[in-house]
Amino acid sequence: xxxxxxxxxKELRSYLTSxxxxxxxxxxxxISGVFFVLYLTATKYAxxxxxxxxxxxxxxxxxxxxxxxxPLFASILTMRLLSEEKKIGTWELLLTSPVxxxxxxxxKFLGSLGILVCMxxxxxxxxxxxxxxxxxxxxxxxxxxxxxFLIGSSxxxxxxFTSSITTNQIIAAVVSGGILFALWFVGMVSxxxxxxxxxxxxxxxxxxxxxxxxxxxxxxxxxxxxxSVTALFLYAAIRSLETSRWN
Amino acid sequence: xxxxxxxTKYYGERLAxxxxxxxxxxxEIVGLLGPNAAGKTTTMxxxxxxxxxxxGDTWIADCNMVTNSLExxxxxxxxxxxxxxxxxxxxxxxxxxxxxxxxxxxxxxNHRINDVIGLCNxxxxxxxxxxxxxxxxxxxxxxxQAIIHEPEVLILDEPTVGIDPLQVSQTRTLIKELGKExxxxxxxxILPEVSATCGxxxxxxxxxxxxxxxxxxxxxxxxxxxxxxxEVKGPHDQITxxxxxxxxVKKVSREGNYLIVESPIQxxxxxxxxxxxxKSGWTLLSIETVEMSLEDIFLQLTAKDKEESDSE
Ligand SMILES: Nc1ncnc2c1ncn2[C@@H]1O[C@H](COP(=O)(O)OP(=O)(O)OP(=O)(O)O)[C@@H](O)[C@H]1O
Ligand SMILES: [Mg+2]
Numbered sequence: 001x002x003x004x005x006x007x008x009x010k011e012l013r014s015y016l017t018s019x020x021x022x023x024x025x026x027x028x029x030x031i032s033g034v035f036f037v038l039y040l041t042a043t044k045y046a047x048x049x050x051x052x053x054x055x056x057x058x059x060x061x062x063x064x065x066x067x068x069x070x071p072l073f074a075s076i077l078t079m080r081l082l083s084e085e086k087k088i089g090t091w092e093l094l095l096t097s098p099v100x101x102x103x104x105x106x107x108k109f110l111g112s113l114g115i116l117v118c119m120x121x122x123x124x125x126x127x128x129x130x131x132x133x134x135x136x137x138x139x140x141x142x143x144x145x146x147x148x149f150l151i152g153s154s155x156x157x158x159x160x161f162t163s164s165i166t167t168n169q170i171i172a173a174v175v176s177g178g179i180l181f182a183l184w185f186v187g188m189v190s191x192x193x194x195x196x197x198x199x200x201x202x203x204x205x206x207x208x209x210x211x212x213x214x215x216x217x218x219x220x221x222x223x224x225x226x227x228s229v230t231a232l233f234l235y236a237a238i239r240s241l242e243t244s245r246w247n
Numbered sequence: 248x249x250x251x252x253x254x255t256k257y258y259g260e261r262l263a264x265x266x267x268x269x270x271x272x273x274x275e276i277v278g279l280l281g282p283n284a285a286g287k288t289t290t291m292x293x294x295x296x297x298x299x300x301x302x303g304d305t306w307i308a309d310c311n312m313v314t315n316s317l318e319x320x321x322x323x324x325x326x327x328x329x330x331x332x333x334x335x336x337x338x339x340x341x342x343x344x345x346x347x348x349x350x351x352x353x354x355x356x357n358h359r360i361n362d363v364i365g366l367c368n369x370x371x372x373x374x375x376x377x378x379x380x381x382x383x384x385x386x387x388x389x390x391x392q393a394i395i396h397e398p399e400v401l402i403l404d405e406p407t408v409g410i411d412p413l414q415v416s417q418t419r420t421l422i423k424e425l426g427k428e429x430x431x432x433x434x435x436x437i438l439p440e441v442s443a444t445c446g447x448x449x450x451x452x453x454x455x456x457x458x459x460x461x462x463x464x465x466x467x468x469x470x471x472x473x474x475x476x477x478e479v480k481g482p483h484d485q486i487t488x489x490x491x492x493x494x495x496v497k498k499v500s501r502e503g504n505y506l507i508v509e510s511p512i513q514x515x516x517x518x519x520x521x522x523x524x525x526k527s528g529w530t531l532l533s534i535e536t537v538e539m540s541l542e543d544i545f546l547q548l549t550a551k552d553k554e555e556s557d558s559e
Contacts (some may be wrong), residue, residue: 006347017335089331093392096295096322097348245299247258 003099004107011081011111020080024073025119031069036126069087070116070148071155071180071206077115078159079173081108082237087167101241105234116152120145140216147213150226151206155180157233164237164244180206183229248273248400248430249294254303256289256454265454266303275401276426278445282549286454287434288328291404294432295325297501308399321350322391324429328404334378338369338388341377343394349396356395363391367420383410385524386418394425401425403433407440419444438545454551465544475508475517476537479532481529489527493519509538 015021035242085091094104108134155176164170187205190198202208206229209222249271256264264286267391271277279287284367292298294305296316305312310319333341339360346356364373367387372523377388386406405442406422407415425431435441441448449459458465479486483501490499490506495514500507510516517534524531 003348006344010344014333016337088334089327089329090333091331092292092295092297092327093325093331093345094348096297096320096323096325097345098317098318098350099348245297247298 003103004110007094007099007104007107008110008114011108012114015077015111015115021077021115024076025115025122028069028073028119029122032123032126050182068184068207070152071158071184072177073119074112074116074152074155075159075173075176075180077179078112078156078163078176079169080163081112081160082163082241083167083169083172085224095241095245101238105160105164105237109156109234109237112156112160113153116156118150120148121154121206137216140214143213143218146218147210147222150213150223150230151210154206154226154229154233159231159234159241161237164240248275248308249432250306251290251294252304254290254293254305254336255301256286256293256298257301258289263454264293264300266458267451267454268303269449269456269459271430271432273430274426275447276422276431276433276445278441278448279432279451279453280436280438280441280448280545281434282436284453285436285451287436287451289454290406290451290481291325291327291402291432291434293318295323295402296320321396322399323395324398326389326393326401326403326406328434329409330389332377332385332388332392335376337376338364338373338380338391341388342391345392348394349398351396351557359395359397363395366394366424368417377507383414386410386414390418394429397428399430401429401431401433403431405434405436407435407437416443450545450548457548458544471514473510473515473533474537475510475519475520476502477506477524477534478504479506479510479524479529480531480532481524481527486524486527486529489523 082091085094096099102219127136127138127141130141131138158179159172162179163172166172166175183204183206185205186201187207190201190205190208193201203225209225212219212222249269252268253265254267255262255396267286276385279290282289293300294307294312296308296319299313307319308322310316312319317477333344337462342360342363343356346359347353351359359537360373364370367390369384369387369391372384377385380388386409390403390406393403403422407418410418418420419440422431422433426444433440433444445462446457447461448465450457451467483506486500487501487506490496491507493516496508496510496516500509508516508520520534521531530534
């Protein structure tokens, strides 16, 4: 566990010393800010009372853009996670140190998760503003954050995996973007499909599991879904690391 | 300390290491010598647990690196060929990371950083960003990283490549110094390196060991031939012709101002050589037996190996 934290710390540190994480965070804050304002003004026209601002579903727009943009940002955040080490060769030092493959992957993943948490914390001035100027229903806000955290960690796990299979960051980002888009897209098309298929599609879709969170409902099914996706892809990353020894 | 048995590694179809076995005892400095693509790096990567062999076993400090690699890795310090570094870290951060990763506690890590910084002459750069260091200093950081956790076994893949002659000799001195406390396996394709640092050499070519022995013994084995180096005043062409007629002399060649006379080891043509030269009225300035250089040994061995495998 010590070594996991050591690697995570190193990773976090390297995020904080390179411009990438800052750029991503800025863009993320910018986009969510714009949506926040848009939602706020839209609901204002719908209902002029202060409480009316806080139509749960809109939770300052963050939840909606969150489940669309967050995976995208996750792909970019994780693309260098392992591919870079493979490319510059420090990989060789990591894998010949007395550290389990699982510890390497978990450390890397947690490092990127740290950045995600920072990003989410930074958006908390939206609900803070709402709380100052109105009486928002905090329930859906917190569950939205939980949902964002879960969907984000799933996306980071996918990115950790794709970063482990290549030395090329761009390929890593494109492949994880592709996987995440596919997982998101099946949710979109499930509406227009026959029920049997639609049910399967909407079960495997990243976005359909998010809707409960954004209206304040915590369903263990959704939590289990996101945790399984995270675990599955981290496991795949560990396996890919093991097979790299076999070359 | 290091034990290798029947090690074979295929990369897909390509055979990189072909059934090699060797041992490195505690406190030895052994050179793994071979031309490009001989399989040196592959062998070291297997020894360090970075790669799994196709067949065969390796042991580091009695830990089987195939079945118990995690334990074995604790005893290894490794400097890969490319000297990989986190270029955005300072030297201190880099060393601290690997110290901790290899199980030192924070206090011990700091202590060790000071030690290795001194050993590797990095005092001036300890708080510099690694990306800004010159190649030679990066090499030293790589070496410092390998010894930070005081491993029993050091595996150094071409430790002096790409650094200037002065630093090369400093690095060799350092390696010898380290050899007092560590068991070292280093690879190189530079011959003087082996004679300068190693007590023993393992020569590999195309994945196979073609010779392994102490450097002195190795020269004796391959020698089979006696080489005389003669400095003589007179018409070299004529002298060469005369000397070639001596019974048993295989070859007379020029090497700068000297003539080299080669003969089988059982024949000593010295007296005849002196006699001929003096009788012909030339002046003999010096005559001496010369050792075969490692370079000669190497060329001879690899040529022999090639002939054998070509005739197969
Ligand atoms: N990852 C790899 N995939 C496929 N083939 C490889 C790989 N690494 C090495 N090889 C091949 O294995 C053989 C041995 O390579 P290796 O790197 O071990 O040689 P070397 O002795 O270290 O050479 P050099 O002195 O150039 O460093 C070469 O033919 C090489 O092309
Ligand atoms: Mg090599």
